Amino acid sequence: xxxxxxxxxxxxxxxxxxxxxxxxxxxxxxxxxxxxxxxxxxxxxxxxxxxxxxxxxxxxxxxxxxxxxxxxxxxxxxxxxxxxxxxxxxxxxxxxxxxxxxxxxxxxxxxxxxxxxxxxxxxxxxxxxxxxxxxxxxxxxxxxxxxxxxxxxxxxxxxxxxxxxxxxxxxxxxxxxxxxxxxxxxxxxx
Amino acid sequence: xxxxxxxxxxxxxxxxxxxxxxxxxxxxxxxxxxxxxxxxxxxxxxxxxxxxxxxxxxxxxxxxxxxxxxxxxxxxxxxxxxxxxxxxxxxxxxxxxxxxxxxxxxxxxxxxxxxxxxxxxxxxxxxxxxxxxxx
Numbered sequence: 475x476x477x478x479x480x481x482x483x484x485x486x487x488x489x490x491x492x493x494x495x496x497x498x499x500x501x502x503x504x505x506x507x508x509x510x511x512x513x514x515x516x517x518x519x520x521x522x523x524x525x526x527x528x529x530x531x532x533x534x535x536x537x538x539x540x541x542x543x544x545x546x547x548x549x550x551x552x553x554x555x556x557x558x559x560x561x562x563x564x565x566x567x568x569x570x571x572x573x574x575x576x577x578x579x580x581x582x583x584x585x586x587x588x589x590x591x592x593x594x595x596x597x598x599x600x601x602x603x604x605x606x607x608x609x610x611x612x613x614x615x616x617x618x619x620x621x622x623x624x625x626x627x628x629x630x631x632x633x634x635x636x637x638x639x640x641x642x643x644x645x646x647x648x649x650x651x652x653x654x655x656x657x658x659x660x661x662x663x664x
Numbered sequence: 665x666x667x668x669x670x671x672x673x674x675x676x677x678x679x680x681x682x683x684x685x686x687x688x689x690x691x692x693x694x695x696x697x698x699x700x701x702x703x704x705x706x707x708x709x710x711x712x713x714x715x716x717x718x719x720x721x722x723x724x725x726x727x728x729x730x731x732x733x734x735x736x737x738x739x740x741x742x743x744x745x746x747x748x749x750x751x752x753x754x755x756x757x758x759x760x761x762x763x764x765x766x767x768x769x770x771x772x773x774x775x776x777x778x779x780x781x782x783x784x785x786x787x788x789x790x791x792x793x794x795x796x797x798x799x
Contacts, residue, residue, distance in 0.1 A: 485687065486687050486688065486689055487687060487688050487689070487707065487710045487711065487714065488665070488688075488689050488690075488691050488696050488707075489688065489689070489690045489691065489707050489708075489711055489741060490691050490696045490702035490704070490707065491690055491691070491738075491741035491742060491744075492690065492691050492692040492693040492694070492695060492696070492745070493691070493693055493694065493696065493702060494702075494704065494742070495693065495741075495742045495745060496693035496694075498742075529738075529742050530735060530738045530739065530742070532704075533704060533708070533738050533741065533742060534704065534705070534708055534734060534738060535704045535705040535708075559701065560701060561701045562698050562699065562700065562701055593705075594705060601731045602731060602734075605731045605732065605735065606735075629698075630693045630694055631691075631693065631694045631695070631696050631697060631698045631702070632696070632697065632698045632699060632700045632701045632702055633701065633702055634701075
């Protein structure tokens with residue numbers, strides 16, 4: 475059901491773009507802070523235009539999550555996931571300029587992927603990804619016995635993303651949840 | 665809440681006029697309330713319909729594919745934070761325009777010169793003079 479209000483007898487459709495803009499702006503701010511902190515491995519990584527694309531994809535319900543991944547070879551080192559919530563959430567967690575940080579080993583690379591929304595047609599999703607220049611990304615290997623940690627949410631109105639951190643225990647502390655297959659914009663790799 | 669206006673232009677970029685879109689409003693952050701998760705797919709589909717209907721009522725048709733159209737609309741919605749209204753610039757062509765330039769004009773479709781696409785559209789010069797647009 476879309477948000478509608480009635481004004482002088484005429485149904486007015488309300489577009490909640492402001493909430494999406496606010497939440498994706500906070501997400502972008504945090505991703506920028508993470509990349510700045512990992513500048514040694516992410517200095518050539520341009521997240522800006524990819525994040526603009528992510529805002530467009532989120533506004534049109536084409537994606538369910540944005541994932542910033544640091545990896546070595548085909549193995550995940552650390553992942554920050556921003557999972558679009560199915561229902562309104564309370565905001566909590568650190569401010570976007572103070573995300574949880576950790577060591578990123580030399581030789582690691584960085585990429586930004588999104589998860590397609592299975593509730594919209596594949597044809598529609600594919601048309602969006604093709605038009606914006608995104609391609610399929612192979613999933614990274616995640617060690618067994620790992621766990622993931624939700625460390626906050628960004629919210630605006632009824633729109634929210636849950637912030638999740640995955641860390642490869644080989645490089646830090648235990649983590650979990652396979653990263654799954656995603657859509658990658660390979661030109662954004664650092 | 666912000667209103668949406670369409671700035672219609674030829675595919676070559678010549679501005680034709682401006683239309684204010686009725687019955688649609690864009691909520692600023694938090695303005696739509698927080699009780700429900702917005703159904704963005706429905707909202708955007710409804711916005712598509714309103715825009716295409718408004719263009720059609722002016723005797724014109726969109727001159728771009730649907731995904732490009734959505735991208736243009738979405739960029740305008742996401743970029744309009746500080747503006748008083750959301751302005752969406754769209755390329756259009758006459759709805760009756762033949763795709764075959766050698767087709768003769770038909771009896772029931774009289775030829776239209778390039779200025780006829782301005783019929784019914786608000787004049788940009790009058791807008792600059794402060795006159796209200798017609799919807």
